[in-house]
Amino acid sequence: MGNRFDLRAPSLLLTLLLSLLYSFQAFADRPKGHYPFSISASRIGTAEADVGGGPQSLQRESWLFDAKANYSVNRQWSLGVNLGYADLDYDWGNRGSTLFDGNLSSWQKVQRYSAGLSVSYRPDKHWMFLLAPKLQYASADTAPVSDAASYGVVASAMYRFDNGNLLGVGVAYLNDISEVRTVPYLAVNWRINESWRLGNPFSAGFTGPAGLELSYRLNPSIDFGLGSSKRTQRFLVEDDDVTVEIDEWVSFLRVGWKLNRSLSFNAYAGYYFNGELELSEAPMDSGERTEEIDNQTALALAVEYKF
Template identity: 55%
Template sequence: MIFYNNSRFSRLSISLLFGAVATLGASAPAVAKPYSPLTLSVSRIATFDAEVNNTGYEVQRDTWLFGVKSDIPLNQQWSISLNANYDKLDFDWSGRGAGLMAGQLSPWSSVDRYSAGVGLSYRPNQRWMFLFAPKIQYAYTEDASRSNAQSYGVVASGMYRFNNGNMLGLGVAYLNDISEVRTVPYLAVNWQISDRLKLGNPFSAGFSGPAGLELSYKLSDDIDAGVGASKRTQRFLVKDDNVAVEIDEWASFVRAGWVVNESLSLNGYIGYYFNGEMELSDPNHTDTLDNQLAMAFAAQYKF
């Protein structure tokens, strides 16, 4: 049991905890739709307070994520997908200090993030699958303008299917982010270890980091549980002229999932963020973030 003296966050944590227990959500293939032309998703993430070291501030983050995706098969070899997302990141600062980044930056209250992408998938035969997915994103605080907050990139991967149906491959994301260009390699895997145990990627690779790894266990046809980890990155414009902040951290989690029916799936998470850093691009300065607990829920509906 976790006790915390912030009553507002305690109520949120309790509701999310009950959500995590009640929404034992995931992906059981026994009842999943074989094809869904449109998928809607919504997620909520909340963290406990974390001290921003040497600044006198603590920060608590709440995030809403909304997404829509459409999959369009063109023929037996080619398919295309379209996706659009809107995320709202709220930052609740407490404490007193001269400012962040050695006094060079005032705390911000929220970040708006818009993104869209196209995915082109090609299967030349029964063994190989290739993906090419261009992406665009805008992420900015209330003190910056959206027109200056553009990022773009592309994710490419290749996967090989073995005789037993398992798939393994490599991918890379090339990202021309705000005031920084980076390349993120990742392992693409969909491996059924046994009838109940599976290793896969819990996230999509992109601006927020690599796809991560999750080991999941199927408790029944519609309930499963998993444990996983991935590196997560949030980069956004805080001032015009390409002045950006990047929050870089590792996230580990325990997940419980429930496929309610062939259309609706729910997931609840208890997570732990660690090795966090908050970096200002210009002038360059880094503040460290304390480790912190997080809770989340996610719902997905397939039409």
């Protein structure tokens, strides 16, 4: 069975995390040019894609919002807080039909709430260790959000070379809705030369590993990126642990514009491929069934403000 939490629990955690964020802002002694707080918003839209070979089709649009704070306790220890909200719209091309041979009706909206803490430790100038517990609620408009809890932890170890490049490994242990999974990933921030860099475009967690992106810096304000990663969205669609998971790969081209030290924009042209829609039911039912999602293009715009 899935995880059952009283909805008051995440509310208390969110209150605590917000209190910590305000505490960081009040007491952090930030170095000149350092911005410990950031807020971001992203808009993602995909082209229409057939599901299960038709007649059903799907087009998705998403709004993502995040707030982060980081505070250096001393030279060795630092703390972080992050909050996230996602509003995911599902526009089905044939709303009168049902999915999985009539076993599930189409949903129209998914909402995802997330919160997390992070603790990093640097014992010397080379090594850095990170531990980040996470909590998430994700449910469709056909299921109660109070039953849609997931929790997990991300751990990583990175080595900083004398030239400043970082390389390491990480793993995310995720007790997701009705499923436990472990996601390994490569952690990298490698400056090849003054213009080229290899790094992680995403944060590892419930939505998948961190991915890889090769970027080119044209000038201090403009850069370009080419990357790819596996993306996962799992959410509750009915009571009794009936969940849907969308599992797919995405490749993208990115253009970034840094307007000033605080404000930046990124535009993406993406391509989703090898997508699957998986229905997982309670253990007493018939198990898991999948429908293929045709490949589709996507466009996205993200804005971030640091302060």
